[in-house]
Amino acid sequence: MNEGLGLILKAMRFSAEKHNDQRRRDSKSSPYINHPIQVAETLWSVGGVRDEALLAAAILHDTIEDTDATPEEIRREFGEDVLGLVLEVTDDKSLPKEIRKQLQIETASHKSLRAKQLKLADKLCNIHDITRFPPADWSLKRKQEYLLWSEKVVKGLRGSNPELEARYDEELREGKRLLGMG
Ligand code: NDP
Ligand code: ZN
Numbered sequence: 001m002n003e004g005l006g007l008i009l010k011a012m013r014f015s016a017e018k019h020n021d022q023r024r025r026d027s028k029s030s031p032y033i034n035h036p037i038q039v040a041e042t043l044w045s046v047g048g049v050r051d052e053a054l055l056a057a058a059i060l061h062d063t064i065e066d067t068d069a070t071p072e073e074i075r076r077e078f079g080e081d082v083l084g085l086v087l088e089v090t091d092d093k094s095l096p097k098e099i100r101k102q103l104q105i106e107t108a109s110h111k112s113l114r115a116k117q118l119k120l121a122d123k124l125c126n127i128h129d130i131t132r133f134p135p136a137d138w139s140l141k142r143k144q145e146y147l148l149w150s151e152k153v154v155k156g157l158r159g160s161n162p163e164l165e166a167r168y169d170e171e172l173r174e175g176k177r178l179l180g181m182g
Pocket of ligand 2: 035039061062122
């Protein structure tokens with residue numbers, strides 16, 4: 001067994017503990033950790049990603065944004081490379097939501113190749129969830145708007161991983177059909 005597997009298992013343990021009390025917003029209130037695991041597994045199985053630091057960062061990708069995890073903690077436990085990747089996909093929560101959404105569109109194309117792949121996997125998992133297991137209180141309009149917004153972000157992520165892009169396109173097409181968007 002190699003060092004990389006140890007890093008990934010440690011990331012799973014850390015992320016599970018940090019997200020312990022959180023739930024996704026689907027009707028079953030699934031454990032939050034399902035999502036980062038899904039994103040990492042999508043990178044591996046769809047995107048063919050074998051970069052262990054990137055897979056660990058995928059498992060940790062929402063910890064700084066959504067839990068009390070700090071950059072210092074991630075640096076200490078996982079090192080500078082993993083921290084850099086997590087920070088690249090972390091929104092600045094001190095900004096208003098509309099600004100954050102706009103910034104994701106504007107900054108996508110400037111991200112590193114590795115962060116672009118992580119963002120692609122995250123967006124494709126989220127549009128899958130929003131169309132199949134949506135937050136119970138979301139209107140049809142809100143779901144449709146999320147799909148259209150994700151499309152603008154993904155425009156800046158293209159050219160980083162053809163398989164993830166093709167899977168995103170499939171999810172988007174099927175999601176639009178399910179939401180009656182033609
Ligand atoms: P949010 O950012 O509020 O919510 C989406 C995020 O929630 C996802 O990116 C995901 O983030 C997380 N999430 C948690 N549970 C789920 C789940 N079951 N399925 C999918 N995602 C989940 O969404 P937006 O603010 O982007 O809203 C979408 C659009 O709707 C926007 O264009 C906005 O303008 C509009 N809007 C409409 C409203 C209304 O109609 N009432 C109110 C507010 C906004 P992560 O990967 O980080 O976990
Ligand atoms: Zn996410």
